[in-house]
Amino acid sequence: MTIFSAFRRGRFPLLVLFSLFSLLAAGLAVAVLSERAIRTQQASQAEAQADLLASAVSGALAFGDRKAAQDYVDAVQVNPDVLVAAVYDDQDRLIASFARGGEVALPRPRRHAAATLYEDGYLRVIRPVEESGQRIGMAGIRLRVDSPSQRFSRYAGLLVILGFSSLVVAILAVAQNALRRANRELERRAEALSASHSLLEQQMAEREKVEEALRQSQKMEAIGRLTGGVAHDFNNLLMVASSGIELLERTEDPKRRAMLSEGVRQAVARGSALTRQLLAFSRSAPLKSEVLDLNERVTALRFLLERSLRENIQVIFELGPDLWAVEADPGELELALLNVAVNARDAMPGSGSLTIATRNLAAENGDEEAVVIEITDTGTGMSEDLLLRVFEPFFTTKEVGRGTGLGLSQVYGFARSSGGEANIRSSQGVGTTISLRLPRSRKPLSATKAGPSPSGAPPMAPQDCRLLLVEDDDAVAASVGHMLRDLGFTYVRAASAAQALTHLETRGGFDIVFSDMIMPGAMDGLTLAKEIQRRYPELPVVLTTGYSQAAAQASIERYRLLNKPYGIHDLAQALAQALRRPIGGA
């Protein structure tokens, strides 16, 4: 933008305008003052010269001595500025004069008083010639003073400096203006940037949530697909249990009763283990990489795999020895294996076998050391076209209602996010092999969960141990009550959190609280635990639930948790840990 448009838009700061005008005014004042001083000096010099001439020439004028008068007039010529000098007698007759080339002699003076006149570029000084008060004549000189152009050139330097400083001030002002605008622009951009940044963060958080939900729904889908097999297995277990109880009622032979009750116990234990695994699997947990032993994980899943596939499908494990560790999220790994297994089951309408093999893969061709897990079925296989697409999300060969097409895309996503890759080989009529290649990790193995609960007779609680049981379900409360009594606890049952608080207030003297988490009413188990901790910080609380989400929440809040279903051993162990003393003594 030019200075002029800056003026026009009124953006020129007042201060700059003021300084510009001050500069101009100061320059003007300096010029005027110096001009005035120069003029005064010129005039006084010229007047002195004229006075000198007038006084010197008086005698010559008085006595008409033209020669002497001429001598005096000529003496004035030494001043180069004097262009014309002349003296007149009292009759105004020109007595003596000189004029430089080009100049004309002074005209007869019109007045006889002393005068100093500026006449277009000339300075004219007239002095009367007097002696002892007697008027003798006139003397006049004319001097050259500076022409306008000379005066201009005298102030040209000043003008140039003024001009330049004005320009500098103006440029500074414009630059400052531009800077200020640039700053404003920058601020605006920074604001926009931070706005879009927070938008991005929000979107990222949303995306994380959506991904979380997707993973969860993938799990749920996998569980849904397992349902048939699991239900079948449960039927078998229930069959064992119910027939066992019926037979128990019919026989009095202690040996046979012991055998039957052992069979029922084993069936219940298997069912419990199966639901525990299902619940653990369906638990919603954030993605967290751990250093894993693949063999250990596959073995842990064996039970669920065997139960969820059909009986006419044989599961074969070919686990390689001394398998290297890998780094992956265990939940995702389980889901991937389940997805592959379920796909294999669906590819084998009749009988068949599913082989899960693991082995180390040495570094070669620039590939790093890795662990490979291969799942091979003896199913129908698939065509080349399908092979190219099976890892695509939502691609499915199944009819509507039986699959979402997210299964194998989860497998692929798991492999990629663990730094590895997923491959599929298939030949029609022979079978399909899906292999996951995960890079080797040299980190130490993450701590695995506690081993199975100890068997044998459960320990007994001390006789004086009072327990508050909070459980809304009467049947569960009754069965837990049996176990508590067997363990030697004296217990009081509360059917809700509010009632539990009332008991704590009115009866008192409890050593421990054992509470269900999901209960009707305004207060759930977790809230109750918090309230108890607030009121009675010394009173230990153990929570229990069969609901995975509640369990996750409780473990986040660092409460002792016992997962349903649990046996008397688990219960004894959990309560003993909470009481910080062994139950039943040593």
Next chain:
Amino acid sequence: MARSGAKGRLALIVIVTLACLPRAGPSAAQTSLESSVKANYLVRFTAFIDWPGWAFHGAQSPIAICVLGPDPFGATLDRAAVDQTAHGRSLVIRRPASMEAAAGCHILFLGAATAATPPPGALTVTDASVSAQRGALHFVVSEGRVRFHIDLRASARQGLALNSRLLNLALTVEGGPR
């Protein structure tokens, strides 16, 4: 006396005119222009002479220009002095009958040679065309112009100081430092 003066003047003019031809003798013909110039000079001299305080009766006393003896100027001198001043004093023209009567004169033009002593404070002015006698100032005609000689001793005797500018214009200065 006045009558005889007029007769004498006529005679003098004739004599001067005649005398001019051989260019000899102390006197020369007196033209009206020449006498007018001299009358003016008499008036101008007042500005270039400093009189002592005692030469005046009072602060306002005029400067007296006197013509003793034959008067070559007549009304010319009176006209030249009209409205003129010097040293803040006005000028008067007097024509004393004798040297005694010339007391109080400040400039005394001697129209004829005289042996009488001029009164103090009076500057004696003589004219070569009248006589060879020289006063403090002595008119001559030189190169067609009226000039003058100065005798500082005479002026000093009268108690007078002459302006240097006057001295510069003199043909000669007697008794001066130069």
